[in-house]
Amino acid sequence: MMLEEKHLCENCNKEFEWYYIVPQHMSSGHFKTHVIPRNKSEVKHVNAHINKVPTNVTVHCSNCDHLNTFDVDVKNGTV
Numbered sequence: 001m002m003l004e005e006k007h008l009c010e011n012c013n014k015e016f017e018w019y020y021i022v023p024q025h026m027s028s029g030h031f032k033t034h035v036i037p038r039n040k041s042e043v044k045h046v047n048a049h050i051n052k053v054p055t056n057v058t059v060h061c062s063n064c065d066h067l068n069t070f071d072v073d074v075k076n077g078t079v
C-alpha cells in the first residue's frame with residue numbers, strides 16, 4: 001500500500017506531493033510492486049503510526065528542501 005498526498009510547505013507556501021510506501025506484512029502472501037512516483041518527495045521519517053500507516057511524518061519540500069513535519073489525515077487505516 002502506498003500513500004500519496006499533498007502538503008502545503010510551511011516555508012515557501014507551495015504545495016508539493018509526497019508519498020510513503022507502507023511496509024507490508026510478511027504473511028500477506030504476495031508482494032505488490034510499487035511504481036515510484038517521479039517529482040514526488042518520499043517521506044524520510046515517520047514519528048508515529050497506527051498499523052504501519054503513518055500519522056506524523058517529516059518530509060523535505062520538493063521546492064525549497066525545507067523539512068516539514070506534519071500530521072497525516074489517515075482516512076483509510078487498513079493495510
Ligand SMILES: [Zn+2]
Nearest residue numbers: 009012061064
Ligand atoms: Zn518549500
